[in-house]
Amino acid sequence: MGSLLQIENLHVSVEGKSILKGVQLEIRQGEIHALMGPNGSGKSTLAYALVGHPKYEVTAGKIEVDGVNLLDLDPNERARLGLFLAFQYPVVIPGVKVADFLRHAVSNIRKPDRKEGEGLIPMREFRKELRERMEALGMDTEFARRYLNEGFSGGEKKRMEILQMAMLKPKFAILDETDSGLDSDAVRVVSEGLQKLAGPDTGVLIITHHERLLEFNKPHHTHVMLGGRIVESGDSALAHKLHEEGYAEIRARHPQAAAENAAHEEALTATTAS
Ligand SMILES: Nc1ncnc2c1ncn2[C@@H]1O[C@H](COP(=O)(O)OP(=O)(O)OP(=O)(O)O)[C@@H](O)[C@H]1O
Ligand SMILES: [Mg+2]
Structure with missing residues (x-):
């Protein structure tokens, strides 16, 4: 299990x-x-x-x-x-490249005892793994050299998400x-990436109507x-x-929850309208 x-x-x-x-x-x-x-x-x-x-x-x-x-x-x-x-809504981190960000994220998870600024996983090992994962996902390896989220299109933000998931293997x-x-x-x-990454080792919670x-x-x-x-x-x-x-x-089957939800929806409409 x-x-x-x-x-x-x-x-x-x-x-x-x-x-x-x-x-x-x-x-x-x-x-x-x-x-x-x-x-x-x-x-x-x-x-x-x-x-x-x-x-x-x-x-x-x-x-x-x-x-x-x-x-x-x-x-x-x-x-x-x-x-x-x-x-x-992914955040923009100025001056950080995709590969650097991922190397830190992966090191954080695999080397929990390292101190900030040291003990990153070795560059060669990381590069090799990154290249393999990107190829498996059909991603252009040039993408790893881009600055994180800087001018990313909607699709590129999602590529980043999927690549992160592929490297971290949550x-x-x-x-x-x-x-x-x-x-x-x-x-x-997202749809193709998930298809490739979801499997027996991953539990996925997708929040979407898509x-x-x-x-x-x-x-x-x-x-x-x-x-x-x-x-x-x-x-x-x-x-x-x-x-x-x-x-x-x-909503009709759950009137109490529906009423509470309606209050939030009104609040949301009020904030977007102002
Ligand atoms: N950071 C926040 N500050 C203030 N209110 C918040 C914050 N995050 C959520 N809320 C409030 O919590 C309620 C639920 O919001 P939430 O974003 O979880 O809904 P959602 O189901 O994700 O909606 P959507 O489908 O629009 O994404 C809303 O009334 C929202 O205004
Ligand atoms: Mg939401």
Whole structure:
């Protein structure tokens, strides 16, 4: 049996506002889970809480990998346990090349005792591995020489995400893919990349509505989030149905969660309008 990521009764607040209200979810290595749900339901909040973003305060519940409590660990330590988050909006780090960034990230995970600024994995070994992974993914090796995120297209940001995942080989990968801002190149990169990287050693949580991502990476489980809870779960047919029909039925079946979600949606509309 592979590793297990266990989320139990998770409550999370952001700036004192309660967002997640008792999330239950178990992901095993080798499983693909899709997380869907309307805007403001808490999907990204769950992703950030999992990797330990300081703004997301866990007020109750637990997150464990094989019984090890993640809540006491900082984001780096969580990464060492095999957790990986592909960010919805990747940050720009000025002056850092893709290869440098990846060498640091890989060293962090494989050499946990190294001090900052020393003990990186040897350059030759790293270069060889990077080249092999890029070739396996069908990526142009020139990409490794680019400055990180500087002028990256949507598709290139996704290439970076997938390459990071290929190098770090996480036990659990969380991909938060908004539908807006994913052009067809970007969708193809993620969808093909995931197909190549997902396997018995990786548990995947894909946050998306994008049919194409799910079509080529059929989720074993689909979960619907509403008002900060997972209100329904099913298989890949549920993902398809939600894509076709939207959330009206789900809201009707869970009026309390729907009302709480509506409050967040109003807040979101108010911020985007101002
Ligand atoms: N950093 C933050 N600061 C303030 N409020 C936040 C923050 N992050 C999330 N929230 C609030 O938490 C609620 C849930 O947001 P979240 O981003 O998790 O939703 P989502 O399901 O990912 O939505 P979307 O489908 O639009 O990506 C919203 O009301 C949002 O305003
Ligand atoms: Mg989101």
